Amino acid sequence: MENTITRSERCGTPLFPSKAASSSGGAGVCMMRTTWRSGQDESFIYFISSFLSSNSFRLNFVPIDPDFIFNCGGLSAAFVFITNWECNLIPYMFKRIQKLKEEFAHFYVVVTLQTKEQNDSFVHSYFRFGMELGRPTLVPVPDVEMGFEKIVKIALSLGVSKQQHAVWKLKAELNQAIGSIEAIAKASKEDILEKTDLSAEKADIIRRFFRDPKFYLSPKLS
Numbered sequence: 001m002e003n004t005i006t007r008s009e010r011c012g013t014p015l016f017p018s019k020a021a022s023s024s025g026g027a028g029v030c031m032m033r034t035t036w037r038s039g040q041d042e043s044f045i046y047f048i049s050s051f052l053s054s055n056s057f058r059l060n061f062v063p064i065d066p067d068f069i070f071n072c073g074g075l076s077a078a079f080v081f082i083t084n085w086e087c088n089l090i091p092y093m094f095k096r097i098q099k100l101k102e103e104f105a106h107f108y109v110v111v112t113l114q115t116k117e118q119n120d121s122f123v124h125s126y127f128r129f130g131m132e133l134g135r136p137t138l139v140p141v142p143d144v145e146m147g148f149e150k151i152v153k154i155a156l157s158l159g160v161s162k163q164q165h166a167v168w169k170l171k172a173e174l175n176q177a178i179g180s181i182e183a184i185a186k187a188s189k190e191d192i193l194e195k196t197d198l199s200a201e202k203a204d205i206i207r208r209f210f211r212d213p214k215f216y217l218s219p220k221l222s
């Protein structure tokens with residue numbers, strides 16, 4: 001069960017052991033806001049550092065606007081991580097969220113809600129401050145460790161999706177290129193003349209290049 005797992009056990013377990021390390025020797029970079037760090041318990045910072053290390057992320061402390069920025073697989077994602085729901089800071093939190101969602105294409109808010117009262121306050125505030133569903137994606141969690149695990153999972157998933165899309169795009173381009181070459185190789189001189197603005201002489205050269213071994217194997221002098 002979730003509540004029986006200790007912090008030390010959780011921070012040493014990679015989320016995606018087979019995907020975390022890239023060819024460069026790591027999953028990516030995690031940048032933590034320096035002012036966010038100063039407001040957290042030191043044991044939680046140790047948990048974060050250990051958890052990132054186990055998932056092959058490098059951690060940097062920098063003066064950024066979001067609480068975290070992850071760069072994974074060539075894609076950057078920003079996060080606000082609210083570890084303590086304080087009613088007196090609600091207007092400031094939502095104003096900050098509204099500002100940051102316009103600055104980052106991939107932006108998520110993770111908020112720790114440990115009681116029913118906090119959850120009710122969060123839901124009421126969400127509509128009071130005119131938030132749009134899905135802009136940004138909001139992730140409520142019952143404790144801070146789970147919250148950070150969610151952040152890393154999102155970052156890793158985005159990175160994997162980006163890499164898979166790049167591979168798919170490359171395959172599509174290669175298939176398109178191969179298909180074009182095959183089409184040219186099968187085309188007659190008349191087809192080439194009809195579908196291009198090449199001269200009859202050049203169309204004949206292209207046809208002979210793909211059809212006549214004596215032509216494409218013989219030395220060419222220009």
